[in-house]
Amino acid sequence: NAGVTQTPKFRVLKTGQSMTLLCAQDMNHEYMYWYRQDPGMGLRLIHYSVGEGTTAKGEVPDGYNVSRLKKQNFLLGLESAAPSQTSVYFCASSLGLAGFRSYEQYFGPGTRLTVT
Amino acid sequence: DAKTTQPPSMDCAEGRAANLPCNHSTISGNEYVYWYRQIHSQGPQYIIHGLKNNETNEMASLIITEDRKSSTLILPHATLRDTAVYYCIVRVASGTGTASKLTFGTGTRLQVTL
Numbered sequence: 131n132a133g134v135t136q137t138p139k140f141r142v143l144k145t146g147q148s149m150t151l152l153c154a155q156d157m158n159h160e161y162m163y164w165y166r167q168d169p170g171m172g173l174r175l176i177h178y179s180v181g182e183g184t185t186a187k188g189e190v191p192d193g194y195n196v197s198r199l200k201k202q203n204f205l206l207g208l209e210s211a212a213p214s215q216t217s218v219y220f221c222a223s224s225l226g227l228a229g230f231r232s233y234e235q236y237f238g239p240g241t242r243l244t245v246t
Numbered sequence: 247d248a249k250t251t252q253p254p255s256m257d258c259a260e261g262r263a264a265n266l267p268c269n270h271s272t273i274s275g276n277e278y279v280y281w282y283r284q285i286h287s288q289g290p291q292y293i294i295h296g297l298k299n300n301e302t303n304e305m306a307s308l309i310i311t312e313d314r315k316s317s318t319l320i321l322p323h324a325t326l327r328d329t330a331v332y333y334c335i336v337r338v339a340s341g342t343g344t345a346s347k348l349t350f351g352t353g354t355r356l357q358v359t360l
Contacts, residue, residue: 172350220289233280233337237289
């Protein structure tokens with residue numbers, strides 16, 4: 131049981147390049163999330179998904195797209211990277227039940243992205 | 247969501263109990279208390295949650311006062327690997343299909359020393 135895994139762990143992009151971050155979970159969780167964390171700041175939700183085939187915007191969605199074609203995978207795409215997207219990106223998952231269990235989130239190890 | 251207040255930092259000797267306080271004086275009756283931690287350069291880790299009863303799991307114990315205005319996370323035998331930032335979060339249980347966004351404040355930086 132690997133929990134939540136993220137690939138890649140590190141990446142350096144030039145402005146304007148595109149890339150996709152992959153998140154995978156093997157806990158059969160319904161909900162998945164993408165957060166970003168900037169130095170000295172807390173987590174900010176980018177996009178989330180409440181089930182296979184569904185996605186929704188979080189608080190900072192601009193510049194990102196997501197897809198959830200399979201229940202276990204949640205992809206985050208940057209179509210045209212900008213220096214402001216330099217950050218650590220965390221994926222998380224949780225049970226899809228209503229109520230308190232939805233805040234019991236399990237996080238991946240993070241992807242450190244630098245855009246030059 | 248209720249605001250939480252935590253001390254910015256604490257020290258604890260290895261092997262001793264670490265008691266991390268959290269004040270949430272404006273908590274409402276349907277809000278849960280969650281604790282997470284983030285070890286340097288790692289993803290946040292869920293620790294425990296509670297509503298009004300004390301809770302214990304393999305990682306920690308959560309003590310919530312009777313008036314629910316404050317709580318204490320207890321690591322019974324702290325080790326060097328427990329050095330991390332600990333976050334206390336108060337949230338209403340979400341409805342089906344809604345985003346359960348976690349918002350971390352500044353937390354308490356726990357330093358466990360030899």
